[in-house]
Amino acid sequence: MALTSERSVSKRSAIEQAATELFLRRGYAGTSMDDVAAAAKVSKQTVYKHYAHKEQLFTRIVLDTTSRIDVLVDEVADGLRDPRDLQDALVHLARRFTQAVMEPDTLRLRRLVIAEAERFSELGTSWYENGFERVLATLAERFTELAAAGRLSLDDPGLAAEHFVSLLLWIPVNRAMFTGDLAPFDEKERERMLTAGVAAFLRAYAPVTS
Numbered sequence: 001m002a003l004t005s006e007r008s009v010s011k012r013s014a015i016e017q018a019a020t021e022l023f024l025r026r027g028y029a030g031t032s033m034d035d036v037a038a039a040a041k042v043s044k045q046t047v048y049k050h051y052a053h054k055e056q057l058f059t060r061i062v063l064d065t066t067s068r069i070d071v072l073v074d075e076v077a078d079g080l081r082d083p084r085d086l087q088d089a090l091v092h093l094a095r096r097f098t099q100a101v102m103e104p105d106t107l108r109l110r111r112l113v114i115a116e117a118e119r120f121s122e123l124g125t126s127w128y129e130n131g132f133e134r135v136l137a138t139l140a141e142r143f144t145e146l147a148a149a150g151r152l153s154l155d156d157p158g159l160a161a162e163h164f165v166s167l168l169l170w171i172p173v174n175r176a177m178f179t180g181d182l183a184p185f186d187e188k189e190r191e192r193m194l195t196a197g198v199a200a201f202l203r204a205y206a207p208v209t210s
Contacts, residue, residue: 012050014040020061024108028058028116058116059123065109066130072100073138080142086151087202094168094194097135101169102190104182111177136161143205153208160205167197 018039022031033054037044051057075096083089100106117124139161146152154160171193175184185193 011042069131076138090198098168107176107182152205154205164201
Protein backbone atom coordinates (compact mmCIF):
# COMPACT_ATOMS: atom_id res chain seq x y z
CA MET A 1 0.00 0.00 0.00
CA ALA A 2 2.80 2.40 0.92
CA LEU A 3 4.64 1.58 -2.31
CA THR A 4 1.50 2.29 -4.34
CA SER A 5 1.07 5.59 -2.55
CA GLU A 6 4.71 6.54 -3.22
CA ARG A 7 4.29 5.75 -6.90
CA SER A 8 1.15 7.86 -7.04
CA VAL A 9 2.94 10.80 -5.44
CA SER A 10 5.89 10.35 -7.80
CA LYS A 11 3.63 10.33 -10.86
CA ARG A 12 1.72 13.35 -9.65
CA SER A 13 4.99 15.21 -9.14
CA ALA A 14 6.14 14.23 -12.64
CA ILE A 15 2.85 15.43 -14.10
CA GLU A 16 3.05 18.78 -12.33
CA GLN A 17 6.69 19.32 -13.28
CA ALA A 18 6.01 18.48 -16.93
CA ALA A 19 2.89 20.66 -16.99
CA THR A 20 4.75 23.59 -15.46
CA GLU A 21 7.48 23.45 -18.10
CA LEU A 22 4.94 23.12 -20.92
CA PHE A 23 2.64 25.89 -19.73
CA LEU A 24 5.56 28.28 -19.30
CA ARG A 25 7.00 27.43 -22.70
CA ARG A 26 3.85 27.01 -24.81
CA GLY A 27 1.16 28.81 -22.85
CA TYR A 28 -2.21 27.47 -21.74
CA ALA A 29 -3.80 27.10 -25.18
CA GLY A 30 -0.66 25.54 -26.64
CA THR A 31 -0.51 22.76 -24.05
CA SER A 32 -2.70 19.66 -24.14
CA MET A 33 -3.18 16.89 -21.61
CA ASP A 34 -1.63 14.54 -24.20
CA ASP A 35 1.46 16.76 -24.20
CA VAL A 36 1.63 16.62 -20.42
CA ALA A 37 1.30 12.83 -20.37
CA ALA A 38 4.06 12.43 -22.95
CA ALA A 39 6.42 14.83 -21.17
CA ALA A 40 5.75 13.20 -17.78
CA LYS A 41 6.18 9.73 -19.30
CA VAL A 42 2.83 8.54 -17.94
CA SER A 43 -0.40 7.49 -19.62
CA LYS A 44 -3.12 9.99 -20.42
CA GLN A 45 -5.39 8.03 -18.08
CA THR A 46 -2.91 8.62 -15.25
CA VAL A 47 -2.99 12.36 -15.88
CA TYR A 48 -6.79 12.38 -15.75
CA LYS A 49 -6.75 10.26 -12.60
CA HIS A 50 -5.00 13.12 -10.81
CA TYR A 51 -6.57 16.04 -12.68
CA ALA A 52 -10.04 15.94 -14.19
CA HIS A 53 -9.26 18.58 -16.82
CA LYS A 54 -6.57 20.96 -18.00
CA GLU A 55 -8.06 23.94 -16.16
CA GLN A 56 -7.73 22.12 -12.84
CA LEU A 57 -4.11 21.24 -13.57
CA PHE A 58 -3.29 24.79 -14.64
CA THR A 59 -4.92 26.20 -11.50
CA ARG A 60 -2.89 23.86 -9.29
CA ILE A 61 0.36 24.79 -11.04
CA VAL A 62 -0.24 28.53 -10.68
CA LEU A 63 -1.45 28.53 -7.08
CA ASP A 64 1.29 26.19 -5.88
CA THR A 65 3.85 28.88 -6.71
CA THR A 66 2.39 31.21 -4.07
CA SER A 67 3.89 28.99 -1.36
CA ARG A 68 7.33 30.19 -2.48
CA ILE A 69 6.46 33.67 -1.27
CA ASP A 70 6.48 32.49 2.37
CA VAL A 71 10.26 32.87 2.58
CA LEU A 72 10.09 36.40 1.19
CA VAL A 73 7.31 37.38 3.58
CA ASP A 74 9.40 36.08 6.49
CA GLU A 75 12.43 38.05 5.29
CA VAL A 76 10.37 41.24 5.16
CA ALA A 77 8.99 40.59 8.64
CA ASP A 78 12.35 39.76 10.20
CA GLY A 79 14.63 42.10 8.25
CA LEU A 80 12.68 45.26 9.08
CA ARG A 81 11.95 44.49 12.71
CA ASP A 82 13.77 47.40 14.40
CA PRO A 83 16.88 47.24 12.15
CA ARG A 84 20.09 48.83 13.41
CA ASP A 85 20.74 50.51 10.04
CA LEU A 86 17.49 51.11 8.15
CA GLN A 87 19.10 51.92 4.83
CA ASP A 88 21.25 48.80 4.87
CA ALA A 89 18.25 46.69 5.85
CA LEU A 90 16.16 48.13 3.01
CA VAL A 91 18.95 47.60 0.48
CA HIS A 92 19.34 43.99 1.59
CA LEU A 93 15.59 43.46 1.34
CA ALA A 94 15.45 45.20 -2.04
CA ARG A 95 18.20 42.95 -3.34
CA ARG A 96 16.43 39.79 -2.20
CA PHE A 97 13.06 41.01 -3.43
CA THR A 98 14.23 41.90 -6.93
CA GLN A 99 16.08 38.60 -7.24
CA ALA A 100 12.91 36.69 -6.38
CA VAL A 101 10.58 38.66 -8.64
CA MET A 102 13.01 38.78 -11.58
CA GLU A 103 13.66 35.02 -11.52
CA PRO A 104 13.03 33.89 -15.15
CA ASP A 105 10.33 31.31 -14.38
CA THR A 106 8.54 33.82 -12.14
CA LEU A 107 8.52 36.31 -15.00
CA ARG A 108 7.25 33.65 -17.41
CA LEU A 109 4.48 32.73 -14.99
CA ARG A 110 3.56 36.39 -14.55
CA ARG A 111 3.26 36.76 -18.32
CA LEU A 112 1.19 33.58 -18.53
CA VAL A 113 -1.23 34.65 -15.78
CA ILE A 114 -1.64 38.06 -17.42
CA ALA A 115 -2.28 36.43 -20.80
CA GLU A 116 -4.99 34.22 -19.31
CA ALA A 117 -6.50 36.90 -17.03
CA GLU A 118 -9.84 37.03 -18.86
CA ARG A 119 -10.22 33.27 -18.96
CA PHE A 120 -9.07 32.77 -15.36
CA SER A 121 -9.89 36.05 -13.64
CA GLU A 122 -10.42 34.46 -10.21
CA LEU A 123 -7.16 32.55 -10.53
CA GLY A 124 -5.25 35.74 -11.33
CA THR A 125 -6.83 37.50 -8.37
CA SER A 126 -6.02 34.62 -6.03
CA TRP A 127 -2.42 34.43 -7.30
CA TYR A 128 -1.95 38.13 -6.65
CA GLU A 129 -3.63 38.14 -3.24
CA ASN A 130 -1.77 35.07 -1.95
CA GLY A 131 1.54 36.16 -3.38
CA PHE A 132 2.55 39.74 -4.08
CA GLU A 133 -0.17 41.32 -1.94
CA ARG A 134 1.02 39.40 1.14
CA VAL A 135 4.47 40.93 0.73
CA LEU A 136 2.95 44.41 0.45
CA ALA A 137 0.83 43.86 3.55
CA THR A 138 3.81 42.68 5.60
CA LEU A 139 5.90 45.57 4.32
CA ALA A 140 3.15 48.02 5.30
CA GLU A 141 3.07 46.55 8.82
CA ARG A 142 6.80 47.06 9.25
CA PHE A 143 6.63 50.60 7.85
CA THR A 144 3.88 51.37 10.39
CA GLU A 145 6.16 50.21 13.21
CA LEU A 146 9.11 52.18 11.85
CA ALA A 147 6.94 55.30 11.63
CA ALA A 148 5.79 54.81 15.22
CA ALA A 149 9.45 54.62 16.26
CA GLY A 150 10.16 57.90 14.47
CA ARG A 151 12.32 56.32 11.76
CA LEU A 152 9.92 57.06 8.89
CA SER A 153 7.25 59.66 8.30
CA LEU A 154 4.13 58.44 6.52
CA ASP A 155 0.35 58.72 6.53
CA ASP A 156 -0.50 55.68 4.43
CA PRO A 157 1.76 52.64 5.05
CA GLY A 158 0.09 50.64 2.29
CA LEU A 159 0.86 53.34 -0.27
CA ALA A 160 4.41 53.61 1.07
CA ALA A 161 4.86 49.86 0.53
CA GLU A 162 3.61 50.23 -3.05
CA HIS A 163 5.99 53.13 -3.63
CA PHE A 164 8.91 51.08 -2.30
CA VAL A 165 8.38 48.09 -4.57
CA SER A 166 7.53 50.30 -7.56
CA LEU A 167 10.87 52.07 -7.25
CA LEU A 168 12.56 48.66 -7.45
CA LEU A 169 10.48 46.84 -10.04
CA TRP A 170 8.66 49.19 -12.37
CA ILE A 171 11.40 49.47 -14.99
CA PRO A 172 12.94 45.95 -14.93
CA VAL A 173 9.63 44.05 -14.80
CA ASN A 174 8.02 46.11 -17.56
CA ARG A 175 11.09 45.83 -19.75
CA ALA A 176 11.07 42.07 -19.28
CA MET A 177 7.33 41.84 -19.99
CA PHE A 178 7.40 43.96 -23.13
CA THR A 179 10.69 42.85 -24.66
CA GLY A 180 10.80 39.21 -23.64
CA ASP A 181 14.30 39.73 -22.26
CA LEU A 182 14.14 37.98 -18.89
CA ALA A 183 17.46 39.46 -17.79
CA PRO A 184 17.20 43.07 -18.99
CA PHE A 185 19.94 44.36 -16.67
CA ASP A 186 23.25 42.97 -15.50
CA GLU A 187 24.06 42.63 -11.80
CA LYS A 188 25.88 45.96 -11.62
CA GLU A 189 22.97 47.86 -13.16
CA ARG A 190 20.43 46.08 -10.93
CA GLU A 191 22.46 47.05 -7.88
CA ARG A 192 22.62 50.67 -9.02
CA MET A 193 18.86 50.77 -9.56
CA LEU A 194 17.91 49.21 -6.24
CA THR A 195 20.27 51.35 -4.15
CA ALA A 196 18.99 54.47 -5.92
CA GLY A 197 15.42 53.29 -5.33
CA VAL A 198 16.02 52.80 -1.61
CA ALA A 199 17.69 56.21 -1.36
CA ALA A 200 14.73 57.86 -3.12
CA PHE A 201 12.29 56.09 -0.81
CA LEU A 202 14.13 57.23 2.30
CA ARG A 203 14.26 60.82 1.05
CA ALA A 204 10.51 60.76 0.39
CA TYR A 205 9.65 59.21 3.76
CA ALA A 206 12.31 60.76 5.95
CA PRO A 207 11.18 61.69 9.47
CA VAL A 208 9.88 65.24 9.68
CA THR A 209 12.15 67.45 11.75
CA SER A 210 10.99 70.65 13.40
